[in-house]
Amino acid sequence: MDHSGATEVTIALSGVTKHFGDYVAVERADFSIARGEFFSMLGPSGCGKTTTLRMIAGFETPTSGQILLEGVDVSNTPPYKRDVNTVFQNYALFPHMSIFDNVAFGLRTAKVPVEQVRSRVMEMLDVVRLPDMANRRPNQLSGGQQQRIALARALVNHPAALLLDEPLGALDLKLRQVMQLELKRIQRDVGITFVFVTHDQEEALTMSDRIAVMTQGQVDQIGTPTEIYHTPATPFVAGFIGTANLLPVTVVSQSGDDVTVETRLGGQCTVSAAGTSYAPGSEVTLMVRPERLVPAGAPLHGAGSGASIRAAVTSMVFQGPVVRCQVRTAAGADLVAHLGPEDDPAAFPVGADMEMTWSRDGAYLVPQAIAADEAGVTSMEDDQTAA
Amino acid sequence: MAAATTDDTGLRKGRFAPYGLLSPGILWLLLFFLVPVVMLVKASLSTKPSRFAEPEFAWDFSNYTAALSEYSPEFIRSFLYAGIATVLAILIGYPLAYWIATCGGRWKNFLIGLVVVPFFTSYLIRTIAWTSILQDDGVVTGLYQLLPWVGSDGRILATPMAVVGGLTYNFISFMILPIYVSLEKIDFRLTEAAADLGCAPWRAFRKVVLPLSLPGIFAGSLLVFIPAAGDYLNARYLGSPQTSMIGTVVQNKFLVQFDYPQAAALSLVLMVIITVMVLVYSRFLGTEGLAV
Amino acid sequence: MTNRVTRRRFLVSTAALGGLAAGSTALAACGGSEESGSSTTAAGGGGAAANTLTFDNWTLYIDKPNDDLFGEGGTLAEFQKATGIEVEYTEGINDNNELFAKIQPLLSKGDPIGSTIIAPTFWMAGRLLQLGWLDKLPLAEIPNAANLIPSLQDPPSDPTGEYSLPWQSGMAGIAYNKAITGRELTTMDDMWDPAFNGKIGMLTEMRDTIGLIALSLGIDLADPDSQDYQPAFAKLEEEVANGQIRQFTGNDYVDDLEQGNFAACIGWSGDVAQLSVSNPDIKFVVPESGGTLWFDTMVIPKGSTAEQIEAAGKFMNFVYDPVNAARITEFVQYISPVQGVQEELRKMGGEAATLADNQLLFPNASTLARLQTWGTLSVEKEQQMDEEFARISGA
Numbered sequence A: 001m002d003h004s005g006a007t008e009v010t011i012a013l014s015g016v017t018k019h020f021g022d023y024v025a026v027e028r029a030d031f032s033i034a035r036g037e038f039f040s041m042l043g044p045s046g047c048g049k050t051t052t053l054r055m056i057a058g059f060e061t062p063t064s065g066q067i068l069l070e071g072v073d074v075s076n077t078p079p080y081k082r083d084v085n086t087v088f089q090n091y092a093l094f095p096h097m098s099i100f101d102n103v104a105f106g107l108r109t110a111k112v113p114v115e116q117v118r119s120r121v122m123e124m125l126d127v128v129r130l131p132d133m134a135n136r137r138p139n140q141l142s143g144g145q146q147q148r149i150a151l152a153r154a155l156v157n158h159p160a161a162l163l164l165d166e167p168l169g170a171l172d173l174k175l176r177q178v179m180q181l182e183l184k185r186i187q188r189d190v191g192i193t194f195v196f197v198t199h200d201q202e203e204a205l206t207m208s209d210r211i212a213v214m215t216q217g218q219v220d221q222i223g224t225p226t227e228i229y230h231t232p233a234t235p236f237v238a239g240f241i242g243t244a245n246l247l248p249v250t251v252v253s254q255s256g257d258d259v260t261v262e263t264r265l266g267g268q269c270t271v272s273a274a275g276t277s278y279a280p281g282s283e284v285t286l287m288v289r290p291e292r293l294v295p296a297g298a299p300l301h302g303a304g305s306g307a308s309i310r311a312a313v314t315s316m317v318f319q320g321p322v323v324r325c326q327v328r329t330a331a332g333a334d335l336v337a338h339l340g341p342e343d344d345p346a347a348f349p350v351g352a353d354m355e356m357t358w359s360r361d362g363a364y365l366v367p368q369a370i371a372a373d374e375a376g377v378t379s380m381e382d383d384q385t386a387a
Numbered sequence B: 001m002a003a004a005t006t007d008d009t010g011l012r013k014g015r016f017a018p019y020g021l022l023s024p025g026i027l028w029l030l031l032f033f034l035v036p037v038v039m040l041v042k043a044s045l046s047t048k049p050s051r052f053a054e055p056e057f058a059w060d061f062s063n064y065t066a067a068l069s070e071y072s073p074e075f076i077r078s079f080l081y082a083g084i085a086t087v088l089a090i091l092i093g094y095p096l097a098y099w100i101a102t103c104g105g106r107w108k109n110f111l112i113g114l115v116v117v118p119f120f121t122s123y124l125i126r127t128i129a130w131t132s133i134l135q136d137d138g139v140v141t142g143l144y145q146l147l148p149w150v151g152s153d154g155r156i157l158a159t160p161m162a163v164v165g166g167l168t169y170n171f172i173s174f175m176i177l178p179i180y181v182s183l184e185k186i187d188f189r190l191t192e193a194a195a196d197l198g199c200a201p202w203r204a205f206r207k208v209v210l211p212l213s214l215p216g217i218f219a220g221s222l223l224v225f226i227p228a229a230g231d232y233l234n235a236r237y238l239g240s241p242q243t244s245m246i247g248t249v250v251q252n253k254f255l256v257q258f259d260y261p262q263a264a265a266l267s268l269v270l271m272v273i274i275t276v277m278v279l280v281y282s283r284f285l286g287t288e289g290l291a292v
Numbered sequence C: 001m002t003n004r005v006t007r008r009r010f011l012v013s014t015a016a017l018g019g020l021a022a023g024s025t026a027l028a029a030c031g032g033s034e035e036s037g038s039s040t041t042a043a044g045g046g047g048a049a050a051n052t053l054t055f056d057n058w059t060l061y062i063d064k065p066n067d068d069l070f071g072e073g074g075t076l077a078e079f080q081k082a083t084g085i086e087v088e089y090t091e092g093i094n095d096n097n098e099l100f101a102k103i104q105p106l107l108s109k110g111d112p113i114g115s116t117i118i119a120p121t122f123w124m125a126g127r128l129l130q131l132g133w134l135d136k137l138p139l140a141e142i143p144n145a146a147n148l149i150p151s152l153q154d155p156p157s158d159p160t161g162e163y164s165l166p167w168q169s170g171m172a173g174i175a176y177n178k179a180i181t182g183r184e185l186t187t188m189d190d191m192w193d194p195a196f197n198g199k200i201g202m203l204t205e206m207r208d209t210i211g212l213i214a215l216s217l218g219i220d221l222a223d224p225d226s227q228d229y230q231p232a233f234a235k236l237e238e239e240v241a242n243g244q245i246r247q248f249t250g251n252d253y254v255d256d257l258e259q260g261n262f263a264a265c266i267g268w269s270g271d272v273a274q275l276s277v278s279n280p281d282i283k284f285v286v287p288e289s290g291g292t293l294w295f296d297t298m299v300i301p302k303g304s305t306a307e308q309i310e311a312a313g314k315f316m317n318f319v320y321d322p323v324n325a326a327r328i329t330e331f332v333q334y335i336s337p338v339q340g341v342q343e344e345l346r347k348m349g350g351e352a353a354t355l356a357d358n359q360l361l362f363p364n365a366s367t368l369a370r371l372q373t374w375g376t377l378s379v380e381k382e383q384q385m386d387e388e389f390a391r392i393s394g395a
């Protein structure tokens, strides 16, 4: 255990691909997870998160590619020989054993001496704050309690990494928020690498050191929550993390960090190139987050000269901290702006024309094109309410 | 439970409802269990003045002493054969049930159907069919005789082996079905959890699947052991005079010798021993804790 | 005498069909398995209709043209044609003791059993007679009773001949498979040849098994109460203990003989008569020391009306006509108790005529001289012998 240095790699995937028959569940996953990191895999249902996690745990064998655990290739090692533990989505507690026996299961399998088992189990039950439940059966616990026991059962083994597959999925919102903090605390306390699967972007943003956003078997982007939020690599990531107004634009010119683009309505604006060089005439996507879109005349969020667009108000919804203002441009794209307390919603009745503006730094250029009918606001929340 | 006493008025109306619901069951038990048992006890304590006379109730316990002193070899044989048949049924039936439950896929129902198919034939005919299969001039016996320790005059029929085999065969479905049901109920993600916690497949099976399927093994054991211990047809057709079981004796006492008191006493002794064995067995398996 | 040979054919063929046909359960049920008593005897309350007669018999024990009870030309149909009386014929008897267990509760209370004629084996008929449960036969209606063969007249089970008429008769002797014994057998001692250790079968029927052994030891069967059969039981016990005797069987010994499980066993002539047609290696011999002659009887248990008894008499008279008796013999192939059957069979020609020369159906005088029929055992003696037999045979 002489590993040291913050950037030491616990898990590394290189070119990992998984086929189920003709179906490609995971395609060329390439990333590594550092020791002690809270790493999340985020993506819509069916994108291959669980499959990736199961390959790390050893329940599935990659069709091709390699998985390294602490530098050792474990691609073909059975799960019981891998130093990782899993917290299952349905918890998978052993119904015929007491809580104590459940938590002690891994230690006993590893033939840890009896006295040590006792102290380590009780210690872990303390960590998950359920010290009095040792003699109960799993079916005598609430969902949240079972969840913690599942966590304790995995953590007590001090694995190199803990794999969690939507561990909070079955809990109600309130409990989920409590458990999110709890998980974070425990992870800090034990200092173990967490690989956390979720399809809840808010959960991923609040808990993770880094997030891998997946879609259709592919990893679109890996980065810190800030990077993913502010500089999405693809229109999908932009829309999947938070709410994004996306406009298809054409590059007019680039000089230094300034890129000038033209919208479909003919308006032009300048955006940061963020280190990328764009050929004039290439089709890309302009992203403006709702909180960066403000009525003309209001103070701009972010530096740089602004741009503006005219649109008709289609709805105005009071949401507590913000007012959600939806407008439609002449090109038919729906945009959403979050009006703050300083804006007066009454000034913009539904149907009225209004001019929306944003600053140079309030916008971001996603280096991929989108189709015209994909223009406008996208967010997972909309998808979810629609579903 | 404590709340039950608090709300008197609310409960008054429904107080007898549970008993009302139970009454068909109680009636059934009374009619088909208690009444026959009482009649059996009465018969077992009776004497017959002469062979074809009606038994007379006489608190005559000699039937019991005779049952135990004269027929202990048959009792022992019955429990031994039934016990071996039960163990064999577990050893053969469990892997089969496991295989169907885990690998059966969409064939599951078909395969379970195959397990039940023999029941469409009468028990007697199934047993007699084995006498043709195991006949001395048959293929099976021929192969058996090739075993180094058997020799050319070895036989299968009319041996304890054939009786135990017949019992196992005739009752194994009663083992497979409950085990299959209990395995079906198991969430096999639990074995993944065990593997995840360091268990090699065999240990995962032993620590998780096996304990969770114990209720099925328990139920199956009762369903095999009880009828097997009381059976006489297998001993009659597949056995020899040296393999007679207690069921043979009871059958003969009832039907040939008309010795109802003795037959009743034998049946009751069999019943009591089985009940005791079942209780011990259920302690041993700790079934109450297994209700999942 | 537990089961008739044709029933065995039936059992074997259904067993061969394997488990697949669900129908075989039903078939087996009507064939009557040992585990489930058929209810035909006790049920059916009286059969009281004026022009019907109820007769409960063993399975497949009467001619059935085209496998149909009332088929064209069958004895039952002919009888109805001749007398206008319809016979309600059932095949509810599988076993004498089972039959007794079924009718005893009714007859002991004086209730009718639902059948006017039943066909117990002679000793069971004797028991029913001793218990006072039989009505006299209407001999006035049965002039053909005069055709009864002399050897079965006034048997010990019915000394005056007023209560029973034999239905069919047969011998118990040694049945053996020559392919296995490799030689002819002639005496009971041949059965105890160590070469056949574990290959000898005995019958669960106590009278035949003990009877043959007793005869081999020079113990007489005609007046059993004056004899001590202990030596016979001792001999049997010895042969069970040394493994000579493999099994005690009912009628299923025929399978054991054919399948090579038995080299030899005690068997019944009627079975072997049919079996030897397909397998000439299966032989039957009455041992030199003697064999037993048994017969099933027609008796009328108490409780029938005068009309029913009269109808029963007419039926008995009908089947004691040699022409009708020959038709039954051709089918069941047992020894007919009716004189003149042999001639009738010859007249019929063809296969029937060959039966007329079959020693198993028409034993010659020297064979007949070696046969004995059991006298009536007292209740106590029978009970004691049954117990002893059960103990030794492992039942």
Ligand SMILES: Nc1ncnc2c1ncn2[C@@H]1O[C@H](COP(=O)(O)OP(=O)(O)OP(=O)(O)O)[C@@H](O)[C@H]1O
Binding pocket: A020, A023, A024, A025, A043, A044, A045, A046, A047, A048, A049, A050, A051, A052, A199
């Ligand atoms: N054993 C399997 N056989 C065939 N296809 C499978 C198998 N397991 C998963 N898949 C497919 O692979 C794809 C990815 O599945 P996976 O379980 O990894 O999704 P996920 O990202 O975890 O989704 P969710 O959020 O709904 O749990 C799905 O389309 C799924 O149908």
Ligand SMILES: [Mg+2]
Binding pocket: A049, A050, A051, A165
């Ligand atoms: Mg999943």
